Amino acid sequence: MRVGVVGIGWAGQQHLAAYSRMDGVRIVSLAGMEKDLRDSLQAEYSIPSAFDGWEEMLQHGGLDAISVAVPTFLHAPISIAALEQGLHVLSEKPLARNAVEGRAMVDAARKAGRVLDVAFNHRRRGDIQALKQIIDDGGVGRPYYAKASWLRRAGIPMMGSWFTNPELAGGGPLADIGVHALDYALHLLGEPKVVAVSATTHSELGPRGRGGNNRYSAMAASHPFEVEDFASAFLRLEGGATLLLEAGWASYREVEDLLDFTVYGTDGGAELKVQGAPMAAVGELKVFTDKDGENADYVPPAVPGRAHQAVVEDFVAAVRGGAEVWGRHDGSLALSRAHIIDACYQSAQEQKEVRL
Structure with missing residues (x-):
């Protein structure tokens, strides 16, 4: 299973470490803007290809799945682009900036017939x-x-x-x-x-x-x-x-x-x-x-618990489970969380209870 990681901060490094411990998984691409850190991580994990931007990574190809560990406003564009290329996606939380973007991600996963998982690592404590x-x-x-x-x-x-x-x-x-x-x-x-x-x-x-x-x-x-x-x-x-x-x-x-x-x-x-x-x-x-x-x-x-290691292992297991499993991993649970968070912000702004 050939994977790439977009984002080289703390979260991205957790994904890299987790993938590196798994049999039958190879990290083949890395994308991040901090060149010195990117070079260091590329050497540490013997990653063949590294890029400044996620667009270059996707254009380069050779991937089965990616992890998206970047600021929230980038979750939707990167995930949707990857799903449209037939890749499976593991995104950091929250799913997106709001439920509208999150819905677009879920729709893209369903249309592509691919996995979209979100890293809720604390439930793995x-x-x-x-x-x-x-x-x-x-x-x-x-x-x-x-x-x-x-x-x-x-x-x-x-x-x-x-x-x-x-x-x-x-x-x-x-x-x-x-x-x-x-x-x-x-x-x-x-x-x-x-x-x-x-x-x-x-x-x-x-x-x-x-x-x-x-x-x-x-x-x-x-x-x-x-x-x-x-x-x-x-x-x-x-x-x-x-x-x-x-x-x-x-x-x-x-x-x-x-x-x-x-x-x-x-x-x-x-x-x-x-x-x-x-x-x-x-x-x-x-x-x-x-x-x-x-x-x-x-x-x-x-x-x-095993935190991100368990998150990544669950994601890899879902991808390996085949098409009959992929439909159960379309981001719907994370989307439900996004709807609730949106309703909370609406309630705070309008100073009244909001029904879902």
Whole structure:
């Protein structure tokens, strides 16, 4: 299987490392604008061809699939062009800047009869997988309330870059890290349909040059800060359950990042807290329940997940599965997330609940 990777930042490097560990997969092309880094990665992974731009890579040919690990505004044009050439595509999250672009990507995948997958790597965490098994097995009964968050103290990514430009990124932390929390929350809850959202967004620190640190290179400003730095949303789920979603790049809270999930069910509850930057391999997972009227809380075992390695392996497996499998990997799940994020931004702008 001949693959190419577009984008040589942190995400692109995760894809390169994952592909390089797989039997029967060869990285044959690399595209990225930072020449010194591109040359270094090309040498490290013995990649035959390297290009400045993705257009050159696609024109060169010789590919079966590509990974798209570039700024969000490029996801749709690159993915659609590749799909139209008959290539399979693994894109970084979010699917696109909005659901309109995402729909065009899904339509292109369906028309081409090719795989379009999106890298939601946090659902591959070992602690989330352990909790998923508990919920699926009825360990908390019927979930009726959940909360999912990804919060930072000072984590605006490259303030003044494409991340803080709505035309390039599609939004702020809600679109960037909130989509991860949304994805793993709905995954844990069994993919309930979201029927309505009520959301708020705030931009309090970023416009004043606050909320960055060295890890996120926050003060290299070339564009004004035009997105939110904190967002919250109340989601009504089909069947009556609710989900509270929070996403923040910057707020006055504890220094360490927090990724978490809480669920209350008819027969139990659970809490997962992953604190620390970079994210701890295994977070604190607790399950609360009772037996014969007595407290029966416990700490279930969880092992480190495999993040992008698992994402890439799933993508390769889907491609190798043949046409009967490809139709189940057309980007529809990521598109559903895009519709929800769009509805949240609409709700925040109009200051009212939006039904989906």
